[in-house]
Amino acid sequence: MENHPNSLKKGEFVVIEDEVDIGENVSIGHNTVILKGTVIGDNVNIGCNCVIGIQQGGNTRMRKSDEMGNKLIIKDNTYIGNIVSIYSGSIISKNVFVGDHASIRENVLVDSESVIGRGAIIELNTKIGKACTVQTLAYVTGDTTLEDHVFIGPCVSMSNDKYMGAEKYELKGPTIKENAKIGNNSSLLPNVVIGKDVIVGAGSVVTKNIQDGEKIAGVPANSMKK
Amino acid sequence: MENHPNSLKKGEFVVIEDEVDIGENVSIGHNTVILKGTVIGDNVNIGCNCVIGIQQGGNTRMRKSDEMGNKLIIKDNTYIGNIVSIYSGSIISKNVFVGDHASIRENVLVDSESVIGRGAIIELNTKIGKACTVQTLAYVTGDTTLEDHVFIGPCVSMSNDKYMGAEKYELKGPTIKENAKIGNNSSLLPNVVIGKDVIVGAGSVVTKNIQDGEKIAGVPANSMKK
Amino acid sequence: MENHPNSLKKGEFVVIEDEVDIGENVSIGHNTVILKGTVIGDNVNIGCNCVIGIQQGGNTRMRKSDEMGNKLIIKDNTYIGNIVSIYSGSIISKNVFVGDHASIRENVLVDSESVIGRGAIIELNTKIGKACTVQTLAYVTGDTTLEDHVFIGPCVSMSNDKYMGAEKYELKGPTIKENAKIGNNSSLLPNVVIGKDVIVGAGSVVTKNIQDGEKIAGVPANSMKK
Structure with missing residues (x-):
């Protein structure tokens, strides 16, 4: 009973x-x-x-x-x-x-005060820090780390397999550091490290590591000069 | 009973x-x-x-x-x-x-004869006009207006927060005028106004207002010269 | 009973x-x-x-x-x-x-050993070959053919209507040949033919037919020179 x-x-x-x-x-x-x-x-x-x-x-x-x-x-x-x-x-x-x-x-931690948006999908072996926002329809791939206060815009896409299934490879998603903000519909490649306070413009394709505090945009994404 | x-x-x-x-x-x-x-x-x-x-x-x-x-x-x-x-x-x-x-x-109007596609998400405070098509997996953000006969392609993404949660800001999504057509997987930035009969090519990133009748494409989207 | x-x-x-x-x-x-x-x-x-x-x-x-x-x-x-x-x-x-x-x-064949990912949508009149992978949140439009061993990355988008509803037109999605791999969040235009063993980089927009064995990326997608 x-x-x-x-x-x-x-x-x-x-x-x-x-x-x-x-x-x-x-x-x-x-x-x-x-x-x-x-x-x-x-x-x-x-x-x-x-x-x-x-x-x-x-x-x-x-x-x-x-x-x-x-x-x-x-x-x-x-x-x-x-x-x-x-x-x-x-x-x-x-x-x-x-x-x-x-x-x-499975094997996911969503830490306190975070928001996982409508239709968002969080794959396995992933850690979402405190007070993160993962917006609507965003895709957080497997083996990914979001530190605290990260913002993932709507429809952001990530991948964790640089050979797309063709070779044996240790799958590894992005690492996104504290307070970084990823604009809507951006694409993040496997294993990229996005530094603290980075801002990625909407629709960017991030192909390499980005240092703390940078603002980037474009395909592939590069620094925005003012 | x-x-x-x-x-x-x-x-x-x-x-x-x-x-x-x-x-x-x-x-x-x-x-x-x-x-x-x-x-x-x-x-x-x-x-x-x-x-x-x-x-x-x-x-x-x-x-x-x-x-x-x-x-x-x-x-x-x-x-x-x-x-x-x-x-x-x-x-x-x-x-x-x-x-x-x-x-x-909540607080959405979907007007008559419109189609909301499979897996599409329509956020709050939004008006969808008559005979609009919002295709599969498209994302219509909050505080957005679609006039009549608008076509939103599959997987189109929108945002309504230019500071991505970092500052107080009156959230405002795009305004898309009569008969405009947005190609699949395009990204629209907050508060852009897309004119009547505009055509936006697939995969474009629209960062500014677009005048009536223009055809645009690219990242960021610009006029297509023939 | x-x-x-x-x-x-x-x-x-x-x-x-x-x-x-x-x-x-x-x-x-x-x-x-x-x-x-x-x-x-x-x-x-x-x-x-x-x-x-x-x-x-x-x-x-x-x-x-x-x-x-x-x-x-x-x-x-x-x-x-x-x-x-x-x-x-x-x-x-x-x-x-x-x-x-x-x-x-309806009217879809998903052939043996294939994987259709979480939140993926497969539209009507479409054939998915053997041992294909359609990743999370990918969108396979109507009237599309995937041959065997095709890899469709997460959040890939396709369309099958080049007039976006404005004119009568025989709808036709992409044809993707054996062993081709499409990177995450790429956009494929209507009726493109993607050859055998082609690799499309993440976030690309494919606007034309691609010959067997090519590696392409960008908006619009072009050959990657080494």
Whole structure:
């Protein structure tokens, strides 16, 4: 028999599997699925038609994460929208906002106060720092690091495989340092390091490392002279 | 007790909350959720696994709309696909098509005969004119105006914040005038005005206002000489 | 009464309509909908909150496929994620992986061993060859051909209408030949032919046909000289 707090506000046709821990004052919308191994803190809101705590799957051509634990931890006061998918083996910290239609994979940390926009996708083995903004429909590839206060504009794209599947290669996404801002629809190549306080103009293609404080734009992106 | 028309065709595991008005000959697919305050006209089709009539939420870093009413109005003969989310405080006019996986936020008007493509996202405080096409995976940012007969190609990106969160600034998206056509995967900067009948080539970055009738392309976009 | 194999592993609130054939050792996640006319092979896994076997709909401005059959066929050992939508009139072959939030329309063939990434959208009348990879959030437009072993990077965009709805025109997407690789966030124009083994750099705009073996990049894309 289920043993959930009386304060749980649960919609219709909600599925909560076994081995799910739920804190106080949690709200779960209609038709949402909470899978085995999910740990939900206090005052968490989860919208309708979500799938939360997905176990890794896939065929033999898909990468698997070695380091993942087997739980999904969602901390206090976090707000998750509607039609969201989140994998097991990740941590969503306090006061995070996850927009509708977003997807977060395994072995990911989304640190406190960060915003993951609508339709954004965060791939595996990735760390999102504190108070970051990942805007609508942005794509954060696997093996990527965002330090604190990073801004990723709408529809930004990243990649982590310079051979596009043709050769064996240790996959590595970008590293984006504190307070850097990436303009909408920019493209970041594998393994680039973007320094602190860098500003990347909209629609740029970043092909190399960028030093702290630079402002760049274009295809390929270069310094903007005033 | 519910009081819905006999002509309602309702799938399995559908949730219809209180204070929902439903017209004649409406079809609602399996597992779809219709939330409080939704008004549905005649001959409306809604697919499966949708969430319709979402109330605003989010943490303190998210913008809120002041002007929103508290109802979602979906007018006659409109067709809504599967796995769609639409917020309360918006109007979806007659004969509109909303594709699968699309999302429309609060305080939005989608005027009659328009098409919102699959996976497209329309942010808050935005007006889409009559007979517009917003193609697949396009992103229409907040505080944006599309006049009538505008064509937004697939994967077009827009932004409305020139400081990317760094300074206080009145957010303002693009204004796109009658009959303008934006090529696929173009990027539009905040507050640009794109004139009537303008054609923007695929992959362009539009950084400034464009006069009526111009044809532009490139990064940044400039006039195409023949 | 339903007549499904004893080996079927079915979640809660699953809807399986009439005239659905299900093979051995199939798993269907919670809240998933399997619509009339779907044929599922052996050892197929389908995640939660999916909508499978959608019949074409839409208003008069939407294109319709003439050639579609009225069944969706999903072959053995294929893995379908969560919150996925797939239309009737298509074939998903053996050992295919379809990521979460992906959408596949009618009259599409996804051949064996291919991967359709998370949030990717495959439009109608399109053929994806064997062992292709279509990465996260990529957009494969209608009337497109991918030969075998093609790699489409994340967020790649395509179009199939050079007049953007303004004139009558036979819609035609790109043709991408064997083993070609398209870098992330590139834009492909209607009807371009991309030769065997071509490599397109990230963020490129491909405006013309590209011969076998070329390496191109830029806006518009040109040969990369070493």
